[in-house]
Amino acid sequence: MECLTGPAMDRFTQVDQTPDDPAERAKLVAAFKEFAAGCETRSKRVLPHVSTVDAARDMDVLRAVLGDEKLNYVGASYGTFLGATYADLFPARVGRVVLDGAMDPSRSSLDLNRDQTAGFETAFRSFAKDCAKQADCPLGRGGPDAVAQRLKEFFRKVDAQPVPSGDPARPLGEALATTGVIAALYDESAWPQLREALTGAMDGDGAGLLALADSYYEREADGSYANLMYANAAVNCLDQPPAFGGPEAVDAALPSFEKASPVFGAGLAWASLNCAYWPVKATGAAKPLKAAGAAPIVVVGTTRDPATPYKWAQALAGQLESGTLLTYDGDGHTAYGRGSDCVDTAINRYLLQGQPPTDGKRC
Secondary structure: OOOOOHHHHHHHHHOOOOOOOHHHHHHHHHHHHHHHHHHHHHHOOOHHHOOHHHHHHHHHHHHHHHOOOOEEEEEEOHHHHHHHHHHHHOHHHEEEEEEEOOOOOOOOHHHHHHHHHHHHHHHHHHHHHHHOOOOOOOOOOOOHHHHHHHHHHHHHHHHHOOEOOOOOOOOEOHHHHHHHHHHHOOOHHHHHHHHHHHHHHHOOOOHHHHHHHHHHHOEOOOOOEOOHHHHHHHHHHHHOOOOOOOHHHHHHHHHHHHHHOOOOHHHHHHHOOHHHHOOOOOOOOOOOOOOOOOOOEEEEEEEEOOOOOHHHHHHHHHHOOOEEEEEEEEEOOOOOOOOOHHHHHHHHHHHHHOOOOOOOEEO
């Protein structure tokens, strides 16, 4: 999957995703159309064939070529949807499967995006509580609401007047600043870096937040981009009909997104317009996945996960006939291999010895 050149992707990532007037709105719609057209021009042959069902069938070919009777699989984030799809298609071929940071396949695109918006708000409020206790917190003291209000004010300032970032072609505006904050919410070990980056940006140096945004977009030092964003869009836009058919639908949904997240709601609502102009019609639809007859499938959920809200793990574990839920009471995206001995021991025991954790186990 390829869609845009590096310079074109630089421009795309800077487009204001909280349009305040008709001109900004038109520019955002044009950016989504340019992105979709670029994918069609550069990747036309593969676009119709990158759905999750396609990938699951490819995985079964790999299993067969390797001579394995069963597929043993650890999937994280989107990989949980791929793993659950495989299990639903080929339940008799399921070996030891762990799905960490689960998606809920029964939720529509609109609901998934709105749920994720609430997830980022939950994660931010956890960061805000911690930040207010730190001597170097640039957002000051007080509860999460007060801290959130100061962050929103910072976003408003860089929306009106971007700050230098060390790259003259990419000053830090609201779009890149928001992405930088979101990037750090994926892993609580990045919270000190986020505090430092926000401090710098509030003092007129946007380099730290730009670096976080670049890590999110997988931008290389030479200005090129990995194809993560292109592949993500191609798969999502094929798996389900678009969340929104056009800008008017975003307008109607804005209040619910802003309720889900006063900090990120507007931007994430407009970002959900991306599939509206996709050149290939969706082939999939939201539906529960049961994987009837499969071996035990361990579903892992983190209570304050920003990107895959905990309720998705609860839902997927309930849908899968052999699902067993393992809960990590913590922050960040996914749980396995991120510092919890309790989680790692439970999953390793299943993968190595075939003993799944008791359904409902908490760490």
